[in-house]
Amino acid sequence: MSGHHHIHWPRVLGGAANAFAWPVEVGRATEPALRELLARFQARVSRFEPDSDTSRLNDAGGRPIDVGTELRETLAASRWAAELTGGIVDGLVATSLHRAGYAAGGHPPRIDVRTVARPADRLAQPAASTRPSLTVSGDIACVPAGERYDPGGVGKGLIADRALALLRDAGATSALVELSGDLVGFAEEHPWPVSVDPYDDGEPLAEIDLHEGAVATSAITRRAWIDGDGALQHHLRCPRSGEPVFGPWVAVTALAPTCLEAETRSKWAYLTADTAPLVHGGYTTGWDGGITAIGGIPA
Template sequence: MSPSRTWKAWSCTVRLTVEDPAALGAACGALKALMDRVDKAASRFRDDSELSMVNARAGFMVPVSRLLVDLVDVSLVAASISGGAVDPTVGAAVVAAGYDQDIETVRRRLPQAAGVSAPAVGWKHVQLNRRLGLVGVPKGAALDLGATAKAWTADRAALVLSRRHGCAVLVEIGGDLRAAGTAAEPWVIDVAEREGDPGVPVTLSHGGLTTSTRTARSWSTPTGHAHHVIDPRTGQPAEGPWRTASVWAPTAVRANTFSTAIVATGEAALGRLTLAGHPARLVADDGEITELAGWPAASRAA
């Protein structure tokens, strides 16, 4: 069994596994440092983050770091690939739904009525100047990079650490996993809707495997439960036919793009997933399972 270390960050479980035991300590330090830089750049929950500065100055182009430029760029590519189903301009809708602080804080407070929400302003209205390092959103809009920044971090960390230490690496941040390097044996992963739930085993030799669900980050409101996956067409928590989607793709960002799109917009995203040909496992509201495009079984590696 390869050495592994687990800790809590970003309100989820982080797990790093490496084939070389001697690399584990340094690799953990590097992953924590990368996550800290991403948090300072793109967290919605820090008043001092660059993302908060961009949102506070909606209507203006704001100078930002190269890291945030990259993270915004990734979010816009995800929006394009998903046909707008994964839209980074849902920030105001997420806040209106009640997810305005860390999820544990939201769950602990008394149920509050949802604010007034509306369809997303639209990712095509986000302005990004890579050369000058400037980002701008229209007035009334707010960016939320939660759907892609975590997956980007898993991708980046796995690739960098595998090259740096010359061994296979598996990075897991919440529901986003990325395998890099050539492992002696494929990694065996339990895919579950929520942490602690019974999972189904799959094997992963490379690429990204992500799970998006509306069953995990949820909270009480006076009218029932709300969750963090927003349908950008309505600005409301998604109500599509699938409560959970797990997807394999060459990268965690691409896998997350399709898993989030399926939960956010349901049938509207299914055609794009089918055309992409990525293996997927969808869980319907009634618990019915649909497996697509050769979903990897325990005996067949993705």
């Protein structure tokens, strides 16, 4: 990434954003617009911003409200993810996250899952068909009373794709956007070196040469904690029960043409303990730290 123009933004949906663009003059010229895009999505979509459209939607008690373009796009992405996965990837899991303490103040101190015993398997089931769903009509959106919406990884993937499109349209010939470890990019010549590092400890388990497309990881290695009853908690939840999901892996990495799709497929595979969603390839990381390549890509 040396030689590329680097743009850093400290917070977008709970994590930092970084963008790299070549030629340098294109990155410099596009930086104000990119920063404005990231700031808009953070201010209007993050559930951790008290005045965001998402927070207003969640606090509306089931009443329809006007929402802006950024949240409408994010809600549409969430509905697309739910349709693709048969309801497994569901934006209304914020209801259970909120109850578990993963709210505006974050969550209790993170625990290293390598220090705890593997819990009994508990896989995801689609939300009950009788549960009211998100509705969007024009500028109006509604979350059912008693439920809460979380843009989550789907929102991050959408924002990363929007940011990359901005750089491509501005004339970049090589660009990469990274949000909280998930990446999307393209390169006309030298590919981007991407590390698969689900523990975020600087010791990657695999390396990928990214020419075009996205890499996203859904993992319990970065957002796990022990609750007041001594149980392991994390943010990847079953939409039917609201409980954290446990299976054979602590992380799933998916490759896909877009970051939105990579985010959706990695979460889908983790929640169902099934590699079938990894149609573009990927990796699974087991409780023992071992990594397995899916779809013929190198480990």
